Amino acid sequence: MLKTTASGVVGLSLAGCIETVGSVVGSADIDPVTIGVLAPDPDSNSTGQSIVEGAEIARDQLNDDDGIDGRAVELAIGDTNGSPPEARRQYQRLVLEEGADVTIGVATSEVLSHLMDDIAEQEIPHLTVGSATTAASRMVSDQYEEYKYHFRVGPINDVNLAETQIDFLDEMGPELDWDSVAILVEDYDWTERLWEVYQNQLGDTAVDVAMQKRYEPATDDFSDIYDEVERTGADAAIIAAAHTGTQAVMDWGPAERPFAFNGIHVPMQLSSYYGRVDGACRYATGYAFATPTTEITEKTLPFVDEYQRRNDGSAPVYTGYISFDAVKLFAKAVEEAETSDSDELVSELEDISVTGTTGTIEFHDSSHEHAHDVIYGEDNVHPLFFQWQENDDGTGVQQTIWPEEHKTADYAEPDWF
Incomplete structure (x- = not known):
């Protein structure tokens, strides 16, 4: 016990x-x-x-x-x-x-x-x-x-998760000069509806989709996947990963891949993650419900x-x-x-x-298609996107970059770009 x-x-x-x-x-x-x-x-x-x-x-x-x-x-x-x-x-x-x-x-x-x-x-x-x-x-x-x-x-449910990512790309993509993106989604049950929403709604955003891939659950080497992303000329890789997230980071930052890293990345939400991966996640951006630096309420x-x-x-x-x-x-x-x-x-x-x-x-009522799910929106529960940045002492910090009302720092472009 x-x-x-x-x-x-x-x-x-x-x-x-x-x-x-x-x-x-x-x-x-x-x-x-x-x-x-x-x-x-x-x-x-x-x-x-x-x-x-x-x-x-x-x-x-x-x-x-x-x-x-x-x-x-x-x-x-x-x-x-x-x-x-x-x-x-x-x-x-x-x-x-x-x-x-x-x-x-x-x-x-x-x-x-x-x-x-x-x-x-x-x-x-x-x-x-x-x-x-x-x-x-x-x-x-x-x-x-x-x-x-x-x-x-x-x-928020898997449909709203996808909508949050899409909202971020639609609003921030042009500001970050992300004209095109590569969508990389691990093939687990939790990403099924996420993938469906991406297929249906990403085409209506301000960014072009250069590549879409639902990769194998056992993936432990992203070299070939990232080579493919590079060939498309995508400005950013948008990942959805819980089980495979760390290897995705390790094959991006240390390899100085020429595209930004963003997405719904569960391991990266951990406040001690920067130290755990020896700074490999520096400049990576990701979704979170809250961070230690952001006053949601x-x-x-x-x-x-x-x-x-x-x-x-x-x-x-x-x-x-x-x-x-x-x-x-x-x-x-x-x-x-x-x-x-x-x-x-x-x-x-x-x-x-x-x-x-x-x-x-607050919860959706019984007549809603997502009955009894927490309500997603600016007046209810609205996640944020943060970037791992480095302090002067070499420690990592999760800085909120979106939405504007919770912003704690500007986006920093990777120094190898």
């Missing part, structure tokens, strides 16, 4: 655990609120660790402020190992054995799709904090009564500060922000509804509006 210390360091034990502070908040006669947390390999995976740590920070803040409606808050943590069968086993344990009142987490499309029937069967709210697949929201839309217990606090930087305090200066990846927001959002829903009844909480969540670390969180 997973055990976490007061410092937030995660260690591995046998089967799962409950973290409780019932002796601090509430009475021994009042049952605590149990939040089940599903995270992949949180002892070693930055996505999973951020899920757990974000939930822990939210739990501690709630318990310092009388819990949820006067009840202590405890976390029951399940390590999914990133495996659909193991995720299902852990989900059932959290709900049936640990008595979770709600579950949060899940980082991949494959795992979430595998869990949707269990979520429907148990009729307990689940708040997704990592998977982008619209397969889940389409199930809510098509079979509402069965799947209405699923809500996506974040990230008044809650963003205080959360980052607390996360860094607990983690030796390391900031969260996107799942940490969303996990924190999910726990706080659930707490508000319970207090507003004055009940933990699942059906009443579903109604409360459908109408909720909460300022989180990533923006104003």
